[in-house]
Amino acid sequence: MAIGLTHYLVLGAILFSLGLYTVLTRRNAISVLMGVELILNSANINYVAFSHFSSGNVDGQIYAIFVIMLAAAEAAVGLAIVLAIFQLFHTIDVGAVETLKE
Amino acid sequence: METNLAPLLPSAEVVLTALSVLLLDLFIRKDEKGLLVWISLIGLALAGGMALFLWGSHEGAFQDSILLDDFALFFTELFLGAAAITILSSVHYVRETNIHEGEFYALVLLSTFGMILMAAANDLILFFLGLETMSIGVYILTGMWRERSQASEAAMKYFLIGAFATGFLLYGIALIYGAAGSTHLGRIASALGQTKSHGSIILSAGVFLLFVGLAFKVAAVPFHFWVPDVYDGAPTPVSAFMAVAVKAAAFAGWARIFLYQLSPLQSEWTLPLKALAILTMTVGNLLAISQSSVKRMLAYSSIAHAGYLLIALVAGGESGGQALLFYLLSYAAMTFGAFGVLIALKEGENDHEAYSDFAGLGFKRPFLGMAMSLFMLSLAGFPPLAGFTGKFYLFRSAVVAGHIDLAIIGALNSLLSVVYYLRVIVMMYMEEGGAEGKPFARAPYLYLAIAIAVLGTVYLGVLPAPALDLSRISFISLH
Numbered sequence: 001m002a003i004g005l006t007h008y009l010v011l012g013a014i015l016f017s018l019g020l021y022t023v024l025t026r027r028n029a030i031s032v033l034m035g036v037e038l039i040l041n042s043a044n045i046n047y048v049a050f051s052h053f054s055s056g057n058v059d060g061q062i063y064a065i066f067v068i069m070l071a072a073a074e075a076a077v078g079l080a081i082v083l084a085i086f087q088l089f090h091t092i093d094v095g096a097v098e099t100l101k102e
Numbered sequence: 103m104e105t106n107l108a109p110l111l112p113s114a115e116v117v118l119t120a121l122s123v124l125l126l127d128l129f130i131r132k133d134e135k136g137l138l139v140w141i142s143l144i145g146l147a148l149a150g151g152m153a154l155f156l157w158g159s160h161e162g163a164f165q166d167s168i169l170l171d172d173f174a175l176f177f178t179e180l181f182l183g184a185a186a187i188t189i190l191s192s193v194h195y196v197r198e199t200n201i202h203e204g205e206f207y208a209l210v211l212l213s214t215f216g217m218i219l220m221a222a223a224n225d226l227i228l229f230f231l232g233l234e235t236m237s238i239g240v241y242i243l244t245g246m247w248r249e250r251s252q253a254s255e256a257a258m259k260y261f262l263i264g265a266f267a268t269g270f271l272l273y274g275i276a277l278i279y280g281a282a283g284s285t286h287l288g289r290i291a292s293a294l295g296q297t298k299s300h301g302s303i304i305l306s307a308g309v310f311l312l313f314v315g316l317a318f319k320v321a322a323v324p325f326h327f328w329v330p331d332v333y334d335g336a337p338t339p340v341s342a343f344m345a346v347a348v349k350a351a352a353f354a355g356w357a358r359i360f361l362y363q364l365s366p367l368q369s370e371w372t373l374p375l376k377a378l379a380i381l382t383m384t385v386g387n388l389l390a391i392s393q394s395s396v397k398r399m400l401a402y403s404s405i406a407h408a409g410y411l412l413i414a415l416v417a418g419g420e421s422g423g424q425a426l427l428f429y430l431l432s433y434a435a436m437t438f439g440a441f442g443v444l445i446a447l448k449e450g451e452n453d454h455e456a457y458s459d460f461a462g463l464g465f466k467r468p469f470l471g472m473a474m475s476l477f478m479l480s481l482a483g484f485p486p487l488a489g490f491t492g493k494f495y496l497f498r499s500a501v502v503a504g505h506i507d508l509a510i511i512g513a514l515n516s517l518l519s520v521v522y523y524l525r526v527i528v529m530m531y532m533e534e535g536g537a538e539g540k541p542f543a544r545a546p547y548l549y550l551a552i553a554i555a556v557l558g559t560v561y562l563g564v565l566p567a568p569a570l571d572l573s574r575i576s577f578i579s580l581h
C-alpha cells in the first residue's frame with residue numbers, strides 16, 4: 001500500500017489530538033509545554049505533507065522550518081517562566097500555583 | 103530582482119531602536135538609564151514620522167506578502183503611540199519594582215514590531231510570525247517583576263494558554279494552506295472564488311481553527327478565562343499594553359483576513375460571530391460588576407469592549423470597518439488613561455488597586471480624580487467623550503448591516519456597565535481615606551501619559567470627524 005496524503009493528515013490529526021489531550025489533562029507545567037510542542041509538530045507534518053503532495057511548491061517545507069525555530073524560542077521562554085515559578089512556589093503544578101483570585 | 107524595502111521602513115526602525123537600547127543598556131550606569139527612555143521615544147517618533155511620510159502609498163514587498171497601505175500605516179501609528187504611552191507610564195514603575203529597564207523597553211519595542219507585521223501581513227504565515235514575535239515579547243514582559251509571585255503566575259498562565267492558542271492558529275493555517283495551495287491571502291481568496299471550494303471540510307476546519315486562535319488573542323468569551331488573572335498579575339503598564347495594543351493587533355489581523363480577503367465566506371461565520379459578540383459583552387460586563395479590585399474590573403471591562411468591537415466585525419463592510427478602527431483609537435486613549443491613574447496610586451510595595459483605595463482621590467489629587475472620572479465616563483459611553491462617539495458608530499454600523507438586535511443588546515450592555523464605572527467616581531468624590539497617589543513631581547512622565555490620554559479622550563469625543571475620516575480612508579485602502 002502506498003503512503004499518501006491522507007495517511008499523513010491522519011497522523012497529523014492524531015498527534016494534534018494527543019497534544020490537545022495532554023494540554024487539557026496534565027497538571028505539570030512542563031508536560032503542558034510538551035503537549036503544545038506536539039500540536040506545533042502536528043501542524044508541521046501537515047505543512048510538509050501538503051507541500052509534497054498537493055501544492056506543488058516547497059513553501060510548506062520552509063514554513064515547517066519557521067515553526068521549528070519558533071517552537072525553540074517559545075520553549076526557551078516557557079522554560080524560563082517555569083523556572084521562575086519553581087523558585088517562587090517550589091512546585092510546577094499548574095493547579096497549585098493559584099494566588100490570583102476574584 | 104529588485105526588492106522594495108519601503109514597506110519595512112517603520113518596523114525596521116523600531117527593531118533598530120530596540121537593538122540599540124539593548125546594546126546601550128550594557129554600557130551605561132544604573133543612574134543614567136533614563137537615557138534609554140529617550141532613545142526609545144525618539145526611535146518611536148522617527149518610525150512614526152516615516153509612517154506619516156509613507157501615508158497614501160500602496161506597495162507590497164516580498165511578493166506582496168507585506169503590504170504598505172493606509173490600513174497598515176494606521177495601525178502602525180496606533181501601535182507606535184501605544185508603545186510610547188506604555189514607556190512613558192512605566193518609567194517610574196520599573197524603577198520602583200527593580201525591573202531591568204533596558205530589557206523592558208527593548209521588549210516593548212520588539213513586541214511593537216511584531217504588531218506592525220501583523221497589521222501589514224498579507225500572508226497567513228507572516229501574520230503568524232508577527233503574532234508570535236509580539237506574544238513572546240509580552241509573555242516575558244508579564245513576568246518581568248521577578249520578585250512578585252503573582253507576576254510569574256500570570257506569565258505562566260498567559261504563556262501556556264497563549265502557546266495553546268498558537269497551536270490552534272498554526273494548525274488552522276496548515277489546513278488552509280492544504281485546501282488553497284498557498285498561505286498568501288490574495289491567492290486564498292482567488293482559490294475560494296474559482297473552485298467553489300468553500301464547501302470543503304478541510305478549508306472550513308482551517309478557518310474555524312484560525313477563528314478560535316484569534317478569539318483567544320482578543321479575549322472573546324468563552325476564550326477569556328485567562329484575562330483577569332493575567333491582567334491582574336502583570337505589571338500595570340504591561341496590562342495596559344496588553345489591553346490596548348495586543349488586542350488592536352489581533353483585530354487588525356482579523357479585519358484584514360476576514361473582512362477583506364475571506365469576505366466571500368462572510369455568511370458562514372456571521373451567526374457564530376454574532377453569538378460570540380453577545381456572549382463577550384454580556385459576560386464581561388456581568389463579571390466586572392462583582393469585582394473589588396479596579397485592576398480586575400478593568401480586565402473584565404476590556405473583555406466587554408472586545409465584545410463591542412466584535413459587533414463591527416459582524417457588521418462588516420465600510421461602516422463596520424470604519425467603526426472598528428475608530429473605536430480602537432478611542433478605546434486606546436481611555437484604557438491607557440485608566441491604567442495610568444492606577445499606576446499613579448501605587449506606592450512602594452502596595453499596589454492600591456482596590457475600589458476603597460480610590461476613596462477621596464478627587465480631593466487629594468484633583469487632576470487624577472478628574473482624569474479618572476473622564477476615563478470612566480468615556481468607557482461607560484457618556485457623551486461627549488470618545489467612548490460615546492465610538493459606540494455610536496459601532497451600533498450604527500450594526501443597524502446599517504441589519505443587525506438591530508445586536509445594537510440593542512450592545513446599548514443595554516453599556517447601560518449595565520455604568521454601574522461599575524460610576525462606582526469608581528462615587529468612591530473618589532464621596533468617600534474618604536484611600537490611597538494618597540503620586541504627586542506630579544514624583545512622576546512627571548506618568549502625568550504626561552495621563553494628560554495625553556485625557557486629550558485623546560476629549561478630542562475624539564468632541565471632534566470625531568477627522569479621526570472618522572482617517573478610519574474610513576484606512577479601511578477602504580484594504581480594497
